[in-house]
């Protein structure tokens with residue numbers, strides 16, 4: 579389970595981002611997080627793995643009270659549930675094999691190879707990230723998380739900035755992650771991906787959980803707050 583109970587977050591600037599968000603998510607499912615820009619989607623990921631402490635409320639992940647955990651225990655939790663941030667995640671001067679091996683001390687060469695194979699990059703193991711396109715880099719970053727044999731994944735905008743072909747390759751990786759029964763929290767504006775892969779959609783709005791339900795219910799909703807998010811996608815989808 580990933581559980582947020584009445585979570586409040588205010589930044590020093592005085593910006594109140596979350597004002598009592600509650601949601602209970604299965605860590606065996608792919609939950610997509612949607613919401614307007616600045617709504618607090620990345621904040622939710624950071625709360626889930628203890629990179630940010632809530633000012634009020636509780637956060638629980640994989641049976642652990644994240645908001646009350648000391649830093650050392652959080653480091654272990656982040657190996658069980660790695661968080662892939664949106665930006666660059668690899669060392670450009672290390673090969674993919676080395677980058678993946680750096681996920682944790684003592685990873686076996688077999689575990690590294692297996693993780694690269696899972697994302698279709700075994701043939702590129704000895705290449706540098708700079709020699710690869712953005713889609714392959716993103717897949718290598720996912721391989722680094724998979725090498726930890728995680729129990730859950732958190733992915734921030736995994737297809738943002740990728741062209742269609744690269745996004746489709748990342749989608750394939752996420753589909754295989756899902757087929758293996760691994761759950762994830764995926765922050766994404768990519769509703770095509772959401773429609774094909776999501777088990778559940780969580781919408782952050784007004785500092786709270788504005789919606790939690792199936793992707794079908796999310797895309798079909800006539801709630802004005804949800805329509806504002808889905809309408810541009812539905813229009814472009816009907817344009818062909």
Ligand SMILES: Nc1ncnc2c1ncn2[C@@H]1O[C@H](COP(=O)(O)OP(=O)(O)OP(=O)(O)O)[C@@H](O)[C@H]1O
Pocket residue numbers: 589590591593595613614615616617618619620621622
């Ligand atoms: N460390 C911080 N200090 C102050 N404000 C912050 C901090 N981190 C995030 N914020 C603010 O909190 C709000 C939510 O940020 P967050 O990154 O979660 O948005 P988001 O929903 O992921 O948006 P986007 O889709 O644009 O990435 C934003 O207004 C952001 O400026």
